[in-house]
Amino acid sequence: MEKDIVYVIGHKCPDTDSVTSAVAYAKLLNMLGHKAKAVMAGKANNETKFSFDYLGLELPDIIEDATGKKLILVDHSEYAHALNGTKEAEIIKIIDHHIPGDIAKERKNDDILRHTGACATLIYEEYCKQGITIDKETAGILLTGIISDTNDLKRIVTDDDKKAYKKLKKIADIKDLEGYCQKMYEAFLSYDGMDDEEIFMNDYKEYARAGRTFALSCVRAKGKKEALDLLERMYKVMTDQYEKLGMDILITKVHDVRNGGMYLKTYKDDALKLLKDCLYDDSDSGYIYKEKNLSRKKELVPLIYKELDKAK
Numbered sequence: 001m002e003k004d005i006v007y008v009i010g011h012k013c014p015d016t017d018s019v020t021s022a023v024a025y026a027k028l029l030n031m032l033g034h035k036a037k038a039v040m041a042g043k044a045n046n047e048t049k050f051s052f053d054y055l056g057l058e059l060p061d062i063i064e065d066a067t068g069k070k071l072i073l074v075d076h077s078e079y080a081h082a083l084n085g086t087k088e089a090e091i092i093k094i095i096d097h098h099i100p101g102d103i104a105k106e107r108k109n110d111d112i113l114r115h116t117g118a119c120a121t122l123i124y125e126e127y128c129k130q131g132i133t134i135d136k137e138t139a140g141i142l143l144t145g146i147i148s149d150t151n152d153l154k155r156i157v158t159d160d161d162k163k164a165y166k167k168l169k170k171i172a173d174i175k176d177l178e179g180y181c182q183k184m185y186e187a188f189l190s191y192d193g194m195d196d197e198e199i200f201m202n203d204y205k206e207y208a209r210a211g212r213t214f215a216l217s218c219v220r221a222k223g224k225k226e227a228l229d230l231l232e233r234m235y236k237v238m239t240d241q242y243e244k245l246g247m248d249i250l251i252t253k254v255h256d257v258r259n260g261g262m263y264l265k266t267y268k269d270d271a272l273k274l275l276k277d278c279l280y281d282d283s284d285s286g287y288i289y290k291e292k293n294l295s296r297k298k299e300l301v302p303l304i305y306k307e308l309d310k311a312k
């Protein structure tokens with residue numbers, strides 16, 4: 001019985017877009033008569049917890065291993081970001097809005113791989129394609145995913161995101177939407193109840209390129225003082241966790257939300273030099289500071305890929 005269930009799952013270190021996408025897509029499959037269940041590949045972050053609470057919804061269960069399971073992957077398409085055991089799972093479908101990863105590349109089928117601001121936008125479109133009416137609850141879920149991944153459309157988004165947002169906003173009819181977004185953002189910035197290791201793993205992603213591996217953790221701070229404090233604490237976590245994580249390079253990016261800049265620190269060996277080369281930083285400090293906060297997905301990772309390719 002369990003074997004027939006398809007698990008709809010987002011990436012490790014789940015963010016709100018990956019959880020909402022999984023929940024909404026599992027609901028769609030259920031409505032179409034399939035046995036599907038949304039699950040999470042790890043603990044929900046504070047923003048996701050807040051949103052589900054606000055919408056009066058239960059968070060999906062967490063599963064620890066995907067071995068032998070039937071999966072639909074949402075919001076990721078790389079083994080490095082997927083739950084342990086995904087290589088030994090049967091992948092039915094992928095719906096992702098990032099650059100297609102290694103899982104997507106080794107398949108030829110009806111996966112949905114398109115660049116949008118949020119994966120939730122792609123799920124919204126699936127409801128439209130299937131002709132399923134979106135109820136108020138589902139609209140709230142999908143709208144939340146878009147709000148989270150696009151910072152309420154303030155980041156670069158596609159016309160499809162804007163279209164979905166407009167439609168969903170109307171159906172969801174969230175009272176005081178602006179206040180909801182504000183509270184989501186406050187929860188997103190909050191590390192309440194988390195220790196330093198949990199903060200480091202909260203938004204942590206692994207990558208491989210040119211025979212080397214690296215991981216980049218994104219952390220937020222409410223000002224310069226907190227940013228520098230977090231930078232040192234995350235350095236300690238990187239030092240302590242280096243062997244366990246098994247990456248060649250660990251990087252922490254602390255975004256100073258108040259002032260807009262970013263601080264980067266690395267572990268170990270040549271990692272700092274590599275990153276300084278990427279970012280044309282010729283300072284001799286033990287970290288990097290830039291006035292502009294760069295996006296991990298769209299800016300930092302591509303820059304690091306380029307530098308690693310050069311060094312190959």
Ligand SMILES: [Mn+2]
Binds near residue numbers: 017075097118149
């Ligand atoms: Mn996403």
